[in-house]
Amino acid sequence: AQTVTQSQPEMSVQEAETVTLSCTYDTSESDYYLFWYKQPPSRQMILVIRQEAYKQQNATENRFSVNFQKAAKSFSLKISDSQLGDAAMYFCAYRRLTGNTGKLIFGQGTTLQVKP
Amino acid sequence: DVKVTQSSRYLVKRTGEKVFLECVQDMDHENMFWYRQDPGLGLRLIYFSYDVKMKEKGDIPEGYSVSREKKERFSLILESASTNQTSMYLCASRSNRGRQPQHFGDGTRLSIL
Numbered sequence: 001a002q003t004v005t006q007s008q009p010e011m012s013v014q015e016a017e018t019v020t021l022s023c024t025y026d027t028s029e030s031d032y033y034l035f036w037y038k039q040p041p042s043r044q045m046i047l048v049i050r051q052e053a054y055k056q057q058n059a060t061e062n063r064f065s066v067n068f069q070k071a072a073k074s075f076s077l078k079i080s081d082s083q084l085g086d087a088a089m090y091f092c093a094y095r096r097l098t099g100n101t102g103k104l105i106f107g108q109g110t111t112l113q114v115k116p
Numbered sequence: 117d118v119k120v121t122q123s124s125r126y127l128v129k130r131t132g133e134k135v136f137l138e139c140v141q142d143m144d145h146e147n148m149f150w151y152r153q154d155p156g157l158g159l160r161l162i163y164f165s166y167d168v169k170m171k172e173k174g175d176i177p178e179g180y181s182v183s184r185e186k187k188e189r190f191s192l193i194l195e196s197a198s199t200n201q202t203s204m205y206l207c208a209s210r211s212n213r214g215r216q217p218q219h220f221g222d223g224t225r226l227s228i229l
Contacts, residue, residue: 004158006158009156033215035217043222044220044221044222044223045206045220046220047217047218050215050217091158091159102147102210102212102216102217102218103149103161103164103174104149104159104161104218105161106151106158106159106160107158108156108157108158109158
């Protein structure tokens with residue numbers, strides 16, 4: 001069975017600085033998707049960034065980028081130029097490539113605090 | 117934009133009650149999901165449905181059942197609520213077409229007294 005681990009329950013960053021959130025996963029499959037979701041306080045969970053395992057290039061979405069290390073089964077999220085609105089809980093998630101139901105396996109979450 | 121609506125943001129019920137949590141999506145998505153979110157445990161899948169009247173157990177189905185009579189609506193049922201079911205419940209939906217992500221509702225914070 002696949003598992004996802006986020007070992008940092010809480011992180012903090014100064015506004016305008018860069019922060020990296022860690023995620024490791026375990027799977028015996030060679031093709032899969034990885035995601036980072038953001039859940040702001042009392043607000044809806046939204047997708048931040050997605051990575052297909054068969055792509056070697058790291059995904060980037062504006063100030064958000066990932067460091068995908070397939071051999072190490074590591075998938076970290078880097079937030080550059082942090083903003084107050086980035087404060088949220090961040091979840092790393094895994095999805096199998098096969099099957100079309102889109103079931104996600106989530107990590108425990110990391111709460112990010114952004115200090116002004 | 118996809119809209120996933122959960123009927124209640126906050127709900128308080130008593131032990132032994134039958135509890136219904138409702139979720140409606142407006143994008144004709146085939147797949148719908150119910151998760152519970154607990155501190156330190158992340159989101160855990162309770163049940164999911166890949167079509168009307170079709171359902172599969174997730175990782176923690178015990179104590180729960182679901183109903184999907186119409187494509188847009190997916191209900192989570194606590195047959196006899198217990199205090200260990202106090203949690204945040206999140207509904208999500210997803211299209212089978214292309215590389216679509218899951219879209220989440222706002223969540224229902226359920227307290228069982």
